[in-house]
Amino acid sequence: MKIFSSQILFESKKENHLIDFSSQVEAELKKSKLKEGIVFLFAVGSTGALTTIEFEPGLQKDFPEFLDRIIPKGKYQHDLTWHDGNGHSHVRASLLKPDLFIPFSEGKLLTGTWQQIVFVESDNKPRNRKIEVKIMGE
Amino acid sequence: MKIFSSQILFESKKENHLIDFSSQVEAELKKSKLKEGIVFLFAVGSTGALTTIEFEPGLQKDFPEFLDRIIPKGKYQHDLTWHDGNGHSHVRASLLKPDLFIPFSEGKLLTGTWQQIVFVESDNKPRNRKIEVKIMGE
Amino acid sequence: MKIFSSQILFESKKENHLIDFSSQVEAELKKSKLKEGIVFLFAVGSTGALTTIEFEPGLQKDFPEFLDRIIPKGKYQHDLTWHDGNGHSHVRASLLKPDLFIPFSEGKLLTGTWQQIVFVESDNKPRNRKIEVKIMGE
Numbered sequence: 001m002k003i004f005s006s007q008i009l010f011e012s013k014k015e016n017h018l019i020d021f022s023s024q025v026e027a028e029l030k031k032s033k034l035k036e037g038i039v040f041l042f043a044v045g046s047t048g049a050l051t052t053i054e055f056e057p058g059l060q061k062d063f064p065e066f067l068d069r070i071i072p073k074g075k076y077q078h079d080l081t082w083h084d085g086n087g088h089s090h091v092r093a094s095l096l097k098p099d100l101f102i103p104f105s106e107g108k109l110l111t112g113t114w115q116q117i118v119f120v121e122s123d124n125k126p127r128n129r130k131i132e133v134k135i136m137g138e
Numbered sequence: 139m140k141i142f143s144s145q146i147l148f149e150s151k152k153e154n155h156l157i158d159f160s161s162q163v164e165a166e167l168k169k170s171k172l173k174e175g176i177v178f179l180f181a182v183g184s185t186g187a188l189t190t191i192e193f194e195p196g197l198q199k200d201f202p203e204f205l206d207r208i209i210p211k212g213k214y215q216h217d218l219t220w221h222d223g224n225g226h227s228h229v230r231a232s233l234l235k236p237d238l239f240i241p242f243s244e245g246k247l248l249t250g251t252w253q254q255i256v257f258v259e260s261d262n263k264p265r266n267r268k269i270e271v272k273i274m275g276e
Numbered sequence: 277m278k279i280f281s282s283q284i285l286f287e288s289k290k291e292n293h294l295i296d297f298s299s300q301v302e303a304e305l306k307k308s309k310l311k312e313g314i315v316f317l318f319a320v321g322s323t324g325a326l327t328t329i330e331f332e333p334g335l336q337k338d339f340p341e342f343l344d345r346i347i348p349k350g351k352y353q354h355d356l357t358w359h360d361g362n363g364h365s366h367v368r369a370s371l372l373k374p375d376l377f378i379p380f381s382e383g384k385l386l387t388g389t390w391q392q393i394v395f396v397e398s399d400n401k402p403r404n405r406k407i408e409v410k411i412m413g414e
Contacts, residue, residue: 001139001140001141001274001277002277003277003312003313003412003413003414005312005379005381036141036143037141037272038178038272038274040314040377040379042377042378042379042386044386044387044388044391045388045390045391046328046329046330046388046390046391051232051233051235052184052231052232052235052236053184053228053232054184054216054228056216056219056220057215057219058214058215058216058217058218058219058220058225059214059215059216059225059228059229059232061215062214062215062216062225062228062229063228063229063232066209066229066233070208070346071342076334076335076338077333077334077335077337077338078330078332078334078335078338079334080334081332081333081334082332082334087334087335087338090329090330090335090338090339091335091338091339091342093328094327094328094329094335094339095233095327095342095371095372096233096235097235097327097328097372097373097376098328098391099376099377099378100235100237101178101180101237101239101377102180102237103143103178103180103270103272105143110180110182110270111182112182112183112184114183114184115182115183115184115236132379132386134313134314134379136141136274136277136314136412137141138141139277139278139279139412174279174281175279175410176316176410176412189370189371189373190322190369190370190373190374191322191366191370192322192354192366194354194357194358195353195357196352196353196354196355196356196357196358196363197352197353197354197363197366197367197370199353200352200353200354200363200366200367201366201367201370204347204367204371208346233371234371234373235373238373238375239316239318239375239377240318240375241281241316241318241408241410243281248318248320248408249320250320250321250322252321252322253320253321253322253374274279274412275279276279
């Protein structure tokens, strides 16, 4: 078994921006030349998270609306300390967690046809984002 | 270190069906002949997810009731596009995420006594399900 | 690639106790002598979970308050079976999940500056807790 390390970088446009970066993950997998194993993804920072979703326009609204509803903006102890108004962003990111792995075989990701890999921007402003990528396999 | 690849297949009976597939994971681990490492599990598809739970009858109702409460059936943008009435299913699966790993030592899973490995069927109908299994270790 | 196995032990003080054990993870990473790879963490038991968070006093209140709000104490089927009053604890732990991985390079964790590794005590009493640690890399 070998390990391949890289990073995926992108810029989020606004709070609740869902970014489908599946094709960038596939590109890193191709670079690694590994055929059988797992891609490990980690979102650096405490106001963004990773998951999978069917990346169609409806769910791109539904999923953030769900987060807005169960973790609304408002008064959080975090804001009283830092006054940056993003207490809800931290709670959302800690709920969803920053780590996600995707297995692959024959050099192809084993996600479903309607299952894309997404970054969930939970911060209240555009951010430059970094995903640490480790691919383990043979 | 080596990698062992396989799949676990089963059929869910209905929405909110929690399926304890711990014994199938143990069977794959035995087949791998690995003694020290990690079992990586990935639920293929965007309306099912993995987690651990104490698999007793009470929690088999409590956990889905929690999901019903915070992500109720109803109007989602996803449904307006696809008219399949499962917008809530996608939101639930993206919240819980499809990936889960379980470490093992001496050929045995390191889960707690009351901690079983479950698939959470979030779709609104029975489905044939596939879990991709990768076991890494020595 | 090699695998290093160990455990991290600590005692939680009360329900909703967030424990930052980042420095213990760093200590295990140092012991492993591995420079490039991934630390895999698994919380044994069905009433505790792992995530990352900015570990400052405000969020140490905000995150548990969020859990209290969406999964309140009260009547759960689990309690009717076991009468231990911790049905909500199980639901919270299954939502957050027990597994978390953190990549590292040059012997250092790749978490953000404001992103600590935490155990979330969801049980309704102090507990002795065990985190299984597997470090894979080279």
